Amino acid sequence: MNDAPRPYPVMLSIAGSDSGGGAGIQADIKIGCQLGVFVATAITSVTSQNTCEVVGRSDIAPDFISSQILTVCADTMPQAAKTGMIPTPEAVVAVARTLRSVGIENLVVDPVLISTSGHALASPLEEVAAAMREELFPLATLVTPNLHEAAYLAGFADTDSIEPPTLCSRLGAKAVLLKGGHKTGCRCDDLLIEADSVAASFPAERIDTVNTHGTGCSLSSAIACSLAAGMPLMRAIANAKDLITTDLRLAADYRHGKGHGPLFFFTGGKHYINKES
Ligand code: PLP
Numbered sequence: 270m271n272d273a274p275r276p277y278p279v280m281l282s283i284a285g286s287d288s289g290g291g292a293g294i295q296a297d298i299k300i301g302c303q304l305g306v307f308v309a310t311a312i313t314s315v316t317s318q319n320t321c322e323v324v325g326r327s328d329i330a331p332d333f334i335s336s337q338i339l340t341v342c343a344d345t346m347p348q349a350a351k352t353g354m355i356p357t358p359e360a361v362v363a364v365a366r367t368l369r370s371v372g373i374e375n376l377v378v379d380p381v382l383i384s385t386s387g388h389a390l391a392s393p394l395e396e397v398a399a400a401m402r403e404e405l406f407p408l409a410t411l412v413t414p415n416l417h418e419a420a421y422l423a424g425f426a427d428t429d430s431i432e433p434p435t436l437c438s439r440l441g442a443k444a445v446l447l448k449g450g451h452k453t454g455c456r457c458d459d460l461l462i463e464a465d466s467v468a469a470s471f472p473a474e475r476i477d478t479v480n481t482h483g484t485g486c487s488l489s490s491a492i493a494c495s496l497a498a499g500m501p502l503m504r505a506i507a508n509a510k511d512l513i514t515t516d517l518r519l520a521a522d523y524r525h526g527k528g529h530g531p532l533f534f535f536t537g538g539k540h541y542i543n544k545e546s
Contacts, residue, residue, distance in 0.1 A: 277307035279345050280497040281373075282490060283338065283364055284353030285314040285326070285381075285390065291531030292384075292483030293353055297490035299534035303512060306494035309347060311337035313364070314356040316390070320482055320526030323388035328356040331363035338364070342371040349375035351493035352405065353486050358396040365404035375496040378409040378442075379489035380418050385482065385529055398422050406442040411502060413446045413489045436462050446492075446506060449473065450484060461506060469503060471510050478521035480530035487532055488513045512536070 280301060287293035294310050301308035313334050317324040341347070350373050355361045368376060380401055382391050391397040398421065406412050416428040423439040425431050436445040443464075449457035461469040491509030500508060519533035 278305075278494070278497040278499070279307045279309060279347040280490070280494045281309045281311065281338065281341055281347040281350040282353070282493075283311040283313060283334070283350060283355070283368075284379075284486065285316055285356070286312050287483070288315075288317055289319045289482075289526070289531075291320065291525075291529075292486045296483040296486045296531070296534075297351065297353070300487050300490040300512070301494050303516075303534065303536055304491060304494045304498065306497050307345075308490075308494070309341045309345060311341065311364075313360055314354055314390075316354075318384070318386075318388075319528070320530055321528035322386050323384050323390070326356065326390070328360070331357070331360045334360055335363045335367040338367045338371065342373075346371070347373070347497060348499070349373070349377070349410075349493045349497035351377040351379060351489050353379050353489065354381040354390045355397070355401075355405075356391050358393070358400040361397060361400035362404050365400075365408060368408055373408075375410045375493065376408055377489045377493040377496070378405055378412045379485055380406075380412060380414050380422060381485070382418055382421065394421075402441050406440050409442055409444075410496065411444045411446055411492065411506075412440055412442040413448060413485070413492070414440075415448045415450060415485060419445075419447055433460050433462055433467055434465050437465050444468075444502065446471075448485065448488070450481070459506075459510065461503070469506075471506060473510065473514060476514070476517045476521060478517060479528075480520035480523065480525070480532065481517070482529040482531055484513065484517065484532065487516065 282297035495505035
């Protein structure tokens with residue numbers, strides 16, 4: 270029998286390169302491999318970093334970021350895209366206008382501003398934030414800030430003052446997933462806010478591990494991959510949370526680097542990894 274060849278679901282990751290391999294583009298590709306979704310990339314900046322620190326970054330020119338997006342879309346149009354680190358306001362505008370011109374169907378925006386180690390991954394911060402609110406968030410199916418990003422981008426004095434139901438209108442977004450990973454205490458539930466009300470809560474218990482580098486990148490990538498595979502938004506978030514929770518739990522058994530290690534990206538192939546060695 271001669272079945273017609275099938276297309277892969279494709280997700281386009283528009284993000285920075287992490288030389289350490291745990292976050293950014295590298296994490297996004299590994300997540301796609303776990304979910305069976307083909308990940309294409311438009312690299313926005315190349316960082317020099319390891320599990321302890323970001324030493325520097327070399328930003329890609331906005332026109333060349335757009336060129337990568339257009340070239341991929343001309344051949345293998347993705348069903349979904351995600352954005353991660355976008356280093357300058359000019360690059361944010363270029364990405365937003367290019368995505369609008371190609372008519373991307375599903376877009377997850379992870380508004381990365383500062384690394385866990387405290388290095389600015391976007392600058393000047395205020396101008397990047399304004400460009401995101403004006404140009405990028407209105408295009409997004411979902412925006413996925415952590416508590417610090419939500420407070421900064423939505424104009425709250427601190428993370429304790431965030432009023433979740435107001436986030437969509439403050440950010441100019443259709444839907445916001447407010448991530449709970451930076452809460453203190455044993456719970457880190459995520460809240461889905463749609464049309465200025467809390468639509469759902471995704472429960473999660475805190476996992477005791479230092480290996481959290483790239484968690485935000487990986488979650489947004491897993492949501493975008495799930496959307497590319499045809500899942501509706503709520504199911505895509507639940508599917509992504511499931512995978513990231515498993516990857517975090519399994520990562521707790523490993524030590525990689527001297528700082529914050531990566532997730533365990535090998536579910537599906539984990540029988541090849543010898544825990545004793
Ligand atoms: N480096 C790059 C290139 C990233 O895209 C990200 C993603 O958010 C980070 C670093 C931040 O990783 P983390 O804050 O999890 O250390």
